[in-house]
Amino acid sequence: MLEAAADLFATRGYAATSINDISARSGRTSGAVYFHYTNKEGVALAVVRDRFADWGHLRSRYTARDVCPLENLVGLSFAVAGSLADDPVARAGARLWAERATIAAPLPDPFGAWTFGATRLLARARQRGTLSPGVSPARTAPALVRAFYGVSVLTAPLGTHEGAGTGRGAGEGRRRGQIVGERLYEWWRLVLPALYARRGDTGLLERAARAAAEPEHPLAGNA
Numbered sequence: 700m701l702e703a704a705a706d707l708f709a710t711r712g713y714a715a716t717s718i719n720d721i722s723a724r725s726g727r728t729s730g731a732v733y734f735h736y737t738n739k740e741g742v743a744l745a746v747v748r749d750r751f752a753d754w755g756h757l758r759s760r761y762t763a764r765d766v767c768p769l770e771n772l773v774g775l776s777f778a779v780a781g782s783l784a785d786d787p788v789a790r791a792g793a794r795l796w797a798e799r800a801t802i803a804a805p806l807p808d809p810f811g812a813w814t815f816g817a818t819r820l821l822a823r824a825r826q827r828g829t830l831s832p833g834v835s836p837a838r839t840a841p842a843l844v845r846a847f848y849g850v851s852v853l854t855a856p857l858g859t860h861e862g863a864g865t866g867r868g869a870g871e872g873r874r875r876g877q878i879v880g881e882r883l884y885e886w887w888r889l890v891l892p893a894l895y896a897r898r899g900d901t902g903l904l905e906r907a908a909r910a911a912a913e914p915e916h917p918l919a920g921n922a
Contacts (some may be wrong), residue, residue, distance in 0.1 A: 700721070700725040700727055700731070700732065700735065701742075701745060701746060701749060701788065702725075702787065702788065703721055703724040703725035703726075704716070704721045704724075704725070704742045704743075704745075704746060704791075705746050705749075705787045705788040705790075705791035705792075706724065706787050706791070707720055707721060707724055707791075708743065708746060708791040708794060708795055709787055709790045709791040709794055712794065712798060713739075713743060713794075713795055713798045713801055713802055714798070714801055716739070717739070718732050718733065718738075718739055718742075721739075721742060740802055740803055740804035741804070743795050743802055743804065743806070744804055744806060744807075746788060746791050746792050746795060747792040747795050747796060747806050747807060747809070748792075748807060749788050749792070750782065750786060750788045750789045750792065751788070751789050751791075751792025751793060751795075751796065751809050752792065752806070752807040752808070752809045752811075752812075767824070767827075767829065767900065767903060768820040768821070768823040768824040768827065768829070769820070769821075769824050769829060769830070769891070769894060769895070769903060770900075770903045770906060770907050771820050772817055772820040772821065772824075772843075773887055773891070773903065773904060773907035773908075774907040774910055775816065775817070775820075776847045776883060776887070777880060777883060777907060777908055777910075779813070779847075779848070779851070780847070780850075780851040780879045780880060780883050781879075781880070783851050783852065783879070784851070784879050792809070793809075793852060796809055797852075810841070810844055810845065810848070813844050814840050814841050814844045815840075817840035817843055817844055818836045818837055818840040819836075821834070821836035821839060821840055821894075822836040824836075824894075828896060829895065829896050829897070830894060830895075830896055831893065831894055831895060831896045832896065834893070834894055839894075843890070846886070846890075847883060847886060847887075850879070850882050850883050850886050851879050851883065880908065884904065884908055887904050888904065891903070891904060
């Protein structure tokens with residue numbers, strides 16, 4: 700039911716989606732939808748919470764202590780970008796967040812847990828001596844999170860996915876993910892030199908991007 704609602708929210712938006720639409724798409728009765736979620740606002744809140752407001756399902760893949768914290772941070776950004784491109788629930792959550800002014804219910808801040816994780820990674824980089832002395836983890840993490848979230852959603856506008864579950868939709872998702880990955884790669888090429896205490900590891904960005912693209916890699920978001 701949640702996947703059906705997410706697909707409708709991602710393609711049509713909140714205002715243009717009704718409980719009857721969700722019922723028809725999910726194959727459940729309207730009564731069943733109301734039983735689980737009370738109203739449409741409740742459905743929207745569940746979608747945002749599921750895989751958009753809490754990135755723990757991805758963040759846990761980037762906490763390996765034997766990997767450079769900055770590499771973990773870069774890898775996390777690629778995983779989130781991939782989720783926003785390919786996962787209909789995450790994509791719907793992002794669109795609902797953008798349309799939150801039209802929803803008669805407060806939606807959770809999607810950046811809190813993500814920013815906390817980024818702050819910890821930057822703090823670990825400082826402990827290892829790889830973070831530039833002028834970089835404050837607490838002040839830098841929120842700026843980084845919002846910046847690479849912006850790169851993701853502005854490069855591939857949300858809500859344009861068509862034919863979810865079909866070959867066409869899957870192909871569009873892959874193309875969107877590839878474009879977002881390319882833009883994010885270029886963004887990190889500009890940002891990483893400002894974070895490194897020294898010249899830095901020239902292969903870090905390539906490794907992180909490659910790990911995010913390889914499902915079987917231990918650092919991949921969907922491993």
